[in-house]
Amino acid sequence: MRVRRVLCSLLAVALAPLAVGTPSSHAAPEAGRVAPSNPLLVAVRARHVGDVDRVVFEFRGGLPADRQVEFVDRLFADGSGRRVHVAGQALLRVRFERAQAHTDAGAPTAAPRRVAFPLPNVLTAVRSGDFEAVTTYGIGLAKRTRVRVTTLQAPPRVVVEVGAGFPTVERKVWFFHRDRFVDNREPFFVPVRRLVRPGSPATGVLDRLFAGPLPGERARGLRLLRSGATGYDDLTVSGGVADLRLTGRCSSGGSTVSIAGEVLPTLKQFATVDRVVLRDAAGSTLDPDGPGDSTPGCLEP
Structure with missing residues (x-):
């Protein structure tokens, strides 16, 4: 009788439906469905063109989802709230959402944290945040003037133009x-x-x-x-x-x-x-x- 019970058990296993391809809550996501990285800020440069100073923020992987450019009295670090000092008589805050200045592995990109420029109006650009997919810079100016923001492609760029048509x-x-x-x-x-x-x-x-x-x-x-x-x-x-x-x-x-x-x-x-x-x-x-x-x-x- 014991031999008969073992044989029945083996037969039941052999006839059971296979579970290959059955969905599971623990299954790994398909490679094509992995969420893409945020655009990476890779460069900050500036030059004088005509009667404006043009500050260019260059990205890799597309443009940030949102850009905010406004004059502020003070600049504070994202996350810590620490005061970030920026030289100049006027301060322009540039904030990029869904963008970062570090790779997914945590390594910083080539975008500078602080850089000076020899332009009539734009003195410096200082990073005040690279936190939770928000990257923020403060642009120190010699004088508060008009501002225009545009975007370019190939490569993706956000261009901040600051009026500089005054004598120096x-x-x-x-x-x-x-x-x-x-x-x-x-x-x-x-x-x-x-x-x-x-x-x-x-x-x-x-x-x-x-x-x-x-x-x-x-x-x-x-x-x-x-x-x-x-x-x-x-x-x-x-x-x-x-x-x-x-x-x-x-x-x-x-x-x-x-x-x-x-x-x-x-x-x-x-x-x-x-x-x-x-x-x-x-x-x-x-x-x-x-x-x-x-x-x-x-x-x-």
């Missing part, structure tokens, strides 16, 4: 030369030329300073030595004295060089400035009424 003059901005300092070859601070509006050249050169060196200048060793500062405020020029306050932190880090080596010569190039009074964020400086330049104690070695 060329002035100098001093930056820290890292390689000279490492090699102990003076001068440690060297000038480069920038375009600024003639009506407010002191403001213009300081905005260019905090925008930082151009990519080619960085390749030659130039850096913005911030000493913790995020920018400047309360700039006045009167009676031969340029007086201003640094914003953010202030520290020399024990070094013999600081942001003062950039600010002082950048302002003293003007015939109207004989001395500079540079203050920390609280307004303190070592010798505000003395005959020479004055810097805050936080910049002492």
Whole structure:
């Protein structure tokens, strides 16, 4: 009887319908049904054309689903809410939805996080977010002007055109030369030329300073030595004295060089400035009424 029961069981298994191709909730999705990646931001570049400065955001894999371009007073990092400082007298926020500046594997693309431009109006572009398929940049401007946004294909691009049909003059901005300092070859601070509006050249050169060196200048060793500062405020020029306050932190880090080596010569190039009074964020400086330049104690070695 036991042999008979075993034989019946084997026969039932053999006659049971096969389950090949039966749908399952755990089955892997077909390759063709995998959701595509978001468009990747791969480049940010800018140039002056006619009477506009044209900032181009280039993508791979199509255009972002939505683009928002607007003037704002401040820029904040997506996700953290941290303040992101952008040099300039006007701030344009450019926000791309369903777009990212990193690959699906998490590697950053070639799009810069922060880049300076030598254009009449556009000073810099600074990324403030690459979070949950939203990529955001702040564009620092010398002046608030009209803005036009267009798109192009082959390759996919979003073009932000900013009015720049106003006069400019060329002035100098001093930056820290890292390689000279490492090699102990003076001068440690060297000038480069920038375009600024003639009506407010002191403001213009300081905005260019905090925008930082151009990519080619960085390749030659130039850096913005911030000493913790995020920018400047309360700039006045009167009676031969340029007086201003640094914003953010202030520290020399024990070094013999600081942001003062950039600010002082950048302002003293003007015939109207004989001395500079540079203050920390609280307004303190070592010798505000003395005959020479004055810097805050936080910049002492």
